[in-house]
Amino acid sequence: FDEFVSEQKYTEHTYANWELFRLYGVVRSDSISSMIYGFAAALVLIISFGSVSLIYNSFSVSVSERTKQFGILKSIGATKKQIRSGVLYEALVLSLTAVPAGLLLGCGGIGITLWKLSDKFSSVYYNDETVKMKMVLNIYVLVIAVIVSILTVLVSAWIPAARAARITPVEAIRKNRDVSEKKIKNKAHFYERILGR
Numbered sequence: 001f002d003e004f005v006s007e008q009k010y011t012e013h014t015y016a017n018w019e020l021f022r023l024y025g026v027v028r029s030d031s032i033s034s035m036i037y038g039f040a041a042a043l044v045l046i047i048s049f050g051s052v053s054l055i056y057n058s059f060s061v062s063v064s065e066r067t068k069q070f071g072i073l074k075s076i077g078a079t080k081k082q083i084r085s086g087v088l089y090e091a092l093v094l095s096l097t098a099v100p101a102g103l104l105l106g107c108g109g110i111g112i113t114l115w116k117l118s119d120k121f122s123s124v125y126y127n128d129e130t131v132k133m134k135m136v137l138n139i140y141v142l143v144i145a146v147i148v149s150i151l152t153v154l155v156s157a158w159i160p161a162a163r164a165a166r167i168t169p170v171e172a173i174r175k176n177r178d179v180s181e182k183k184i185k186n187k188a189h190f191y192e193r194i195l196g197r
Contacts, residue, residue, distance in 0.1 A: 001016055001021075044148070048148070048152050051149075051152050051156070052152055052155060052156045053156075054156075055091075055152070055153055055156035055157065056156040056157075056159065056160065059087070059091065059156060059157045059160040059161075060159075060160045060163075062160070063087065063160040063161075063163060063164045066164075067167055067171075070083055070164050070167045071167055071168070071169045071170075071171065072169070074167065074168060074169050075169035080165035080166070081165070083161075083164050083165040083167075084161045084162060084164065084165040085161075086161075087157060087160060087161035087164050087165075088154060088157055088158070088161050090157075091153050091154055091156070091157035091161075092150070092153070092154065094153070095149065095150050095153040095154075096150070099146055099149045099150060100146075102149070103142060103145065103146070107135070107137065110135055111135045114133045114134060114135050115134075115135075117133065118132040118133050118134060119132055
C-alpha cells in the first residue's frame, strides 16, 4: 500500500482503510502479526501432540494384538524391515483414507455453519447489513494440512512399527501360550466356583 501511494501523483489526501485491511488479515503492527502466528503455531503443536498420542496408542494396541501374526511372518523369513514397512504402509493407507474424509467433513461443517450464520455478523461491523461471512478455501493451507496430518500419522506409527519388527517367533508363541493358559485357569476357577468345589 505504501509503495502504491508513493507512486501516485497526489498523495496528500490518501489514507489507509485499516478497518478493511484488518478484515483481510492485514495488521499495522508487526508485533500483533507475530503474536497471531505464534498462537497459530502453538495451537498446531498442541493438536499434533494430542494426535500423535492418540494414534500411537491405537497402533500400539493393534501391534500387541497381532503379536502372533508378526511371529508367524518372522518364522517364514520376513525381515525386520519388511515388518516395519508393513505397519507403516498400513498407517499410510489409513491416513490416505481418513485425511481427505476429515478435510471434507471439516470444510463442509464450517461451510454449513457460516452459511447459517452469515448474516448474524452484520451488527459486529458498523451495523452494516451487507456484511456477510463466507468460507474461503486456500489450496496451499489444505495441502499443508494434508502433509502435516500424514507426517503425524507416520511419526505416531513409527515406534509401534519398530516394536513389531523386534518380535521374535519364540516370543510370539510364548505370549500366545501365556494368554491361553491364563484363559484356561480363569475358566477352571469359574467352574469351580459354580460347582461349589
